[in-house]
Amino acid sequence: MHLTILVGTVHGNATSVAQTLLLSAPDHHLSMDLLPMDGLDISVFDRPGTFLVCTSTTGSGDVPDNALALYHALDAQAKYLGHVRYGLIALGDSSYGDTFYGGGKRFDERLQDLGAQRVGDICVLDASSGDDAAETATTWFADWVSLLTQDS
Numbered sequence: 001m002h003l004t005i006l007v008g009t010v011h012g013n014a015t016s017v018a019q020t021l022l023l024s025a026p027d028h029h030l031s032m033d034l035l036p037m038d039g040l041d042i043s044v045f046d047r048p049g050t051f052l053v054c055t056s057t058t059g060s061g062d063v064p065d066n067a068l069a070l071y072h073a074l075d076a077q078a079k080y081l082g083h084v085r086y087g088l089i090a091l092g093d094s095s096y097g098d099t100f101y102g103g104g105k106r107f108d109e110r111l112q113d114l115g116a117q118r119v120g121d122i123c124v125l126d127a128s129s130g131d132d133a134a135e136t137a138t139t140w141f142a143d144w145v146s147l148l149t150q151d152s
Helices: 013-023 042-046 065-076 094-099 102-113 133-151
Strands: 002-008 031-036 050-055 085-092 123-126
Touching: 002 013, 002 065, 013 031, 013 050, 013 085, 013 133, 042 065, 050 102, 065 102, 085 094, 085 102, 085 133, 123 133
Parallel strands: 002 031, 002 050, 050 085, 085 123
Antiparallel strands: none
């Protein structure tokens, strides 16, 4: 099974989480690519396999600057994405209230609007929780991969 991790990040935290998951690929019998979202458009979803969107949040619940082109392409180049299966890791800080993990929520809503199918629950990583983000994501990822293999 092939997995593409799409990374939207401001300060590199989402990249660190994604790199940790990339290192676990052999444990899950996966081949994985990590793609920063810089300059990507909706055609990235033409790639074979499953996707994992790993994105932080910036500003007032916005997607990171490096993810803006892809996010806007989901509107500007909108097409049916019913063939796309994806998971979501959303980084944020609950002290920001209603905008907490807003970048992830925006991607999730837009992908579902285009027919993509999210597998499992969103992995929410809260900077205010004191939890180790990579450890939390790794635990979630193992469960998520199990869901993928049951579902395929």
